[in-house]
Amino acid sequence: xxxxxxxxxxxxxxxxxxxxxxxxxxxxxxxxxxxxxxxxxxxxxxxxxxxxxxxxxxxxxxxxxxxxxxxxxxxxxxxxxxxxxxxxxxxxxxxxxxxxxxxxxxxxxxxxxxxxxxxxxxxxxxxxxxxxxxxxxxxxxxxxxxxxxxxxxxxxxxxxxxxxxxxxxxxxxxxxxxxxxxxxxxxxxxxxxxxxxxxxxxxxxxxxxxxxxxxxxxxxxxxxxxxxxxxxxxxxxxxxxxxxxxxxxxxxxxxxxxxxxxxxxxxxxxxxxxxxxxxxxxxxxxxxxxxxxxxxxxxxxxxxxxxxxxxxxxxxxxxxxxxxxxxx
Amino acid sequence: xxxxxxxxxxxxxxxxxxxxxxxxxxxxxxxxxxxxxxxxxxxxxxxxxxxxxxxxxxxxxxxxxxxxxxxxxxxxxxxxxxxxxxxxxxxxxxxxxxxxxxxxxxxxxxxxxxxxxxxxxxxx
Ligand code: SF4
Ligand code: SF4
Numbered sequence: 001x002x003x004x005x006x007x008x009x010x011x012x013x014x015x016x017x018x019x020x021x022x023x024x025x026x027x028x029x030x031x032x033x034x035x036x037x038x039x040x041x042x043x044x045x046x047x048x049x050x051x052x053x054x055x056x057x058x059x060x061x062x063x064x065x066x067x068x069x070x071x072x073x074x075x076x077x078x079x080x081x082x083x084x085x086x087x088x089x090x091x092x093x094x095x096x097x098x099x100x101x102x103x104x105x106x107x108x109x110x111x112x113x114x115x116x117x118x119x120x121x122x123x124x125x126x127x128x129x130x131x132x133x134x135x136x137x138x139x140x141x142x143x144x145x146x147x148x149x150x151x152x153x154x155x156x157x158x159x160x161x162x163x164x165x166x167x168x169x170x171x172x173x174x175x176x177x178x179x180x181x182x183x184x185x186x187x188x189x190x191x192x193x194x195x196x197x198x199x200x201x202x203x204x205x206x207x208x209x210x211x212x213x214x215x216x217x218x219x220x221x222x223x224x225x226x227x228x229x230x231x232x233x234x235x236x237x238x239x240x241x242x243x244x245x246x247x248x249x250x251x252x253x254x255x256x257x258x259x260x261x262x263x264x265x266x267x268x269x270x271x272x273x274x275x276x277x278x279x280x281x282x283x284x285x286x287x288x289x290x291x292x293x294x295x296x297x298x299x300x301x302x303x304x305x306x307x308x309x310x311x312x313x314x315x316x317x318x319x320x321x322x323x324x325x326x327x328x
Numbered sequence: 329x330x331x332x333x334x335x336x337x338x339x340x341x342x343x344x345x346x347x348x349x350x351x352x353x354x355x356x357x358x359x360x361x362x363x364x365x366x367x368x369x370x371x372x373x374x375x376x377x378x379x380x381x382x383x384x385x386x387x388x389x390x391x392x393x394x395x396x397x398x399x400x401x402x403x404x405x406x407x408x409x410x411x412x413x414x415x416x417x418x419x420x421x422x423x424x425x426x427x428x429x430x431x432x433x434x435x436x437x438x439x440x441x442x443x444x445x446x447x448x449x450x451x452x
Binding site for chain 1: 331332333334335336338339340353356357358359360361378379380381382383384385387388390397398399400401402403404405406407416
């Protein structure tokens with residue numbers, strides 16, 4: 001075996017890579033979410049060069065090869081079925097087993113003289129360094145959380161600073177998932193909700209102005225924006241710790257505004273506020289799937305309290321609409 | 329982290345200090361600095377409420393000193409677990425069309441042909 005049998009990947013991203021990333025972000029297409037697993041060369045690695053391990057989710061793979069630009073390293077890509085490291089580790093596809101299997105399948109030991117593998121820190125949920133060492137002899141070193149710190153980590157002799165070890169959730173990181181959240185609110189059965197709400201609006205405000213008929217739908221959309229955009233954007237500033245609470249707050253504000261803008265009668269404004277609050281609370285609590293700090297015990301606790309409240313608020317909103325329609 | 333705090337008093341994380349050797353692997357893998365070195369060179373749980381129950385520490389403690397119930401802190405996964413009466417699991421690799429499943433930052437799986445045109449090609 002010679003090095004030339006290991007494909008080399010570019011560390012510069014093409015326009016096609018950018019387009020692929022946007023398709024994934026907006027859920028336009030799942031094609032190409034997975035790249036082929038295996039061993040790759042970045043630059044001209046030698047037998048002493050470090051081995052960096054990552055997953056085969058396209059966005060991750062692209063970021064890692066970009067961030068390794070200018071270095072000579074080996075890149076071992078595990079088959080996580082196109083899922084990012086964090087989730088794949090939780091699901092057990094970014095695992096000790098897959099790591100050892102991929103190292104063996106690619107004949108990695110023939111290319112390097114050392115036995116050290118650098119893994120992303122967030123892979124530690126799925127990979128046990130002790131197990132890998134005992135079973136295969138490979139020494140796992142957990143590198144930084146983010147690939148952009150890889151260069152500094154390697155330059156420092158594989159030492160991570162505390163900042164490299166901590167997950168962050170910056171404004172940019174939070175807003176990056178907004179498209180996914182928004183599209184998620186209109187996928188599958190959820191796509192029928194707007195039509196159902198228009199129908200309800202037409203029923204309760206029969207013969208009324210378009211602004212009245214559109215009330216339930218407007219409240220719903222206000223809730224989606226409250227939960228899907230305001231919650232991520234204002235996360236540190238919305239009072240309370242529970243995501244369902246933060247969502248409800250954002251939804252109440254958005255629903256109230258929607259009702260006022262459409263100059264609805266008081267009861268309908270109350271109904272709009274209730275429905276938007278419930279919808280935003282639901283979307284807000286689902287944001288726990290994206291937040292890197294929510295524990296399953298905590299999510300369970302808040303769901304037990306929040307789900308019945310969301311249901312009650314939605315039903316009450318419906319009652320108010322009907323009362324307004326027939327009483328007003 | 330960045331001042332984000334989640335619900336307190338719920339994390340299932342436990343440390344058996346008798347078994348701890350002070351190897352500090354848990355300090356390395358924990359993304360929330362939950363552990364700290366004690367003055368007798370073992371570790372202690374310094375910030376229990378910051379724990380998101382990811383299980384990285386228990387998975388990598390070679391001495392079995394850490395126990396917890398690990399899982400995904402994701403509402404969609406937990407609701408799905410309740411509905412189907414199974415373990416909570418994010419649907420990101422099998423059911424990407426599931427509504428509101430923003431788990432995994434929308435990391436869906438490839439269906440069918442996984443390779444794009446700009447995939448790494450083996451040199452001729
Ligand atoms: S990994 Fe286990 S043995 Fe090592 S310091 Fe942490 S608790 Fe102690
Ligand atoms: S479960 Fe995760 S967050 Fe909690 S202490 Fe262990 S490594 Fe840290």
